[in-house]
Amino acid sequence: MTPEPVRALDALPVSRRDLLVGTGAFAAGAALAALFGRPSVAGATGVPPWPWPYRPLDPDTVAQAGYEGYWQGGCMYGAAKAIIGQLAQVIGHPYTLVPLDMFRYGAGGFAGWGTLCGALNGAGAAVALVTPKEAHSQILGELTGWYTQTAFPIYRPVGQGALTTSVAGSPLCHVSVSKWCAAARAREDSQERKERCARLTGDVAAQATRLLNAYHRGTFAPAFALSPETAGCLDCHGAAGMSDTLGKMECVDCHTPHT
């Protein structure tokens, strides 16, 4: 059955508009079913409750999919598609419902602003789709800590040479890209920089997959710890102190220590 195109709220017939503005799980689910053109199943909607079911994936396959996805829609799209797309192949419905185009906005650290690395953002969306809140906070904390300490890129497409690597020390796209540009003596707008980010997209998606696989098998064990310096700042500025700061990034990247 071909899904109906999604239309603006005002253009929907009254009955559907009512469904959309109605509150409660049934109305929301029914509205989704209406939007996606899927029949309701036994009072439910065909969309299972969150988190969605997961099955372990092959990290190498995911890395390659992330690399290829980067060239189609950028880093966030590539990372999200690598995992969700593999789940769509291995499990099928409901992963086939996810409109992957929504992940295009994350390219260049959110629409080119250089904030959160889009590969982390895309992998994060996929991880959050398949794990409850407590678990994905831990898994993504681990993924982000690993990201800040890893020399990227690792993934190398078959038959292609290695690139210069650099350690970002930060989850920010700006820091990650500019440190690599400095290390590689490459321009940000060069093909080589894009190749670097494409490979990094594969790396991040693959690492997220390893963490998800471990969580699924009951062997996930968080290991990331704040640097002693940042932990020291947070002793006073974090929740146990003045509580005027939120975050886990390296404070001294941006601030001069004070006495």
Ligand code: HEC
């Ligand atoms: C022993 C407690 C303590 C530690 C450790 C500490 N701070 Fe502070 N920090 C303070 C206090 C107190 C203030 C003043 C707060 C105010 O005036 O509201 C302050 C102010 C600041 C400010 C505001 C601007 C300024 O200089 O007044 C920044 C930024 C800051 N700290 C960053 C850091 C960073 C980064 C670290 C770790 C390298 C750190 N702090 C470690 C207690 C601490």
Ligand code: HEC
């Ligand atoms: C990516 C850069 C960056 C990182 C990393 C960072 N900060 Fe900041 N922080 C800023 C900026 C920019 C401001 C706003 C500065 C201003 O208004 O003078 C700020 C503001 C603050 C302030 C309030 C300053 C004031 O004027 O009173 C505190 C306190 C602070 N940061 C503490 C921390 C601590 C502690 C960490 C580590 C957990 C941290 N920051 C990490 C960039 C950063």
